[in-house]
Amino acid sequence: DPVSRKASALSIPRDIMVWHYRIQDGECVRRYQDRINTSYSIGWAEGQSFDAAAHQAMTDISCEFGIELDHYVIIDFLGVENLVEAIGGVDLDIPEDLAVPRWLYSDEGDRPERYISFDSGLNKDVDGYHAVAFGRYREDSDLQRAKRQQLVLQAAVSKTLALGWLNNPAKIKEMWDAY
Secondary structure, eight states, X not given: OTTTTOOOOOOOOTTOEEEEEEEXXXXXEEEEEEEGGGHHHHHHHHHOSHHHHHHXXXXXXHHHHOOOOOOOOOOOHHHHHHHHHHTTOEEEEXXXXXXXXXXXXXXXXXXXXXXXXXXXXXXXXXXXXXXXXXXXXXXXXXXXXXXXXXXXXXXXXXXXXXXXXXXXXXXXXXXXXXX
């Protein structure tokens, strides 16, 4: 909200069952049920573009939950990694219930799998690779994974604000280029 200078993030569990919709004469028309995480792929299949994919997800969220979305950002894991790197890493204050035991992580890229863990408490200067790994851990529940991802997002936003980068056009461009 540009007036209040506030932003909100909502995590919807990826496996929640919803109706998928199309808009006809300004009304939500149900098509079929499936998990919410298929909304994006349905839009992509029908429109063959990021915009079509995002708008299908936005339509399903709006029609199913009554939440109006005005804007969207599409970012993949590498984009998150690059953004965290651009701000010099993040400090994650990890609560006990979000700690991650030793596990074998693969970013599905060219890098080899490796064992990593995240203890509860303050984890300082977490780099992009590890911030993404922390957010992707899924050996517990979707809700805990969403909390981890929100923790990374909050830490990145807090650091960006603390650095004063949102008032610095050169730094905004640097973050955009990393994205």
